[in-house]
Amino acid sequence: MGFSQNASEKALFMTMSQGQSIETAMAWITENQEAPDFNEQLFIVGKEGEGDIKKPYQGNMSKEERIKMAEEKIKAARIRRAEEEKVNAFEMEKNRIASQKAQTEARRKLEEQEMEIAMHQRKKEKEEFMSAKRQMQIQLERDRCERLGIPFDETKAIDNIKKKDARPPLEEIKHGIKTVKTLYTEERQPGVAKSCFKTISVYTGNVAKNPSDDKFKSINLANEAFQ
Incomplete structure (x- = not known):
């Protein structure tokens, strides 16, 4: 030294x-x-x-x-x-991993919020479009009744329009499945979509096995399994 x-x-x-x-x-x-x-x-x-x-x-x-x-x-x-x-x-x-997890969780929540905002916006735009379309269809039906000289029943006209615009049950199911997959991806919320589909499978299975039992034809919203 x-x-x-x-x-x-x-x-x-x-x-x-x-x-x-x-x-x-x-x-x-x-x-x-x-x-x-x-x-x-x-x-x-x-x-x-x-x-x-x-x-x-x-x-x-x-x-x-x-x-x-x-x-x-x-x-x-x-x-x-x-x-x-x-x-x-x-x-x-350990601190680096914790910080990375916190950032990932914050990013996931932000993406989820943005996705929900976008879906609400699309839903609002669709509702506005359907409302404008329905008003136009009602007016066309009113004009048709006037030309034919028959009375116009607005309630009946609205019911007929709703029946025409109604999505077939199978299409409604497909739309619901697509929405769940889009909102709850495995990357953002692992297991949520699978749990949802599993619950739906149980409900539909009960209805298929017990077609005459009314208790399986409705859903109890307070049921923890459904929530």
Whole structure:
């Protein structure tokens, strides 16, 4: 690292001998490298009975033991750092996935709202068109009655027009299936369309198996299965 043996021994004595980490020893070197006695040999005062004689610091471990301990502490620090990085990476990935899911859900809801708005708009336009068409048909029927000199019955004329415009039952079913598939795709709302068709299959199956039972000819809107 570029430091003298004396400085290294001081750092080890001041930190690692007290059970601290190798990082603490390196921090001690950084903080004290400007001290006048930084590179001087470390001396310790002799034990009681030995007078005030100062001895060079030898420590309780040999050089090889100190090196081994330092290597073990470095290894432990690297393992700890790797584990922390792994945990941080996991948290970052978890947050990324959560953010992506939130964005996907927000986009799905927006698309669904746009689809519903578009369908309501088409429905409104169709109703306006059918209303204008019906008024025109009523007027044509009124003109026809006047030409023939027969009384005009508006109620009867409207009923006849509705019967002509009514969609055949099979076409009505096809239209309903197409609408459900368009609104509730597997990408936007997985399983919703399948659940709807399964429920319809159960209802129609009950009617087919029990044609004379009136309870199967109507739907209870409060039924959880229907909802």
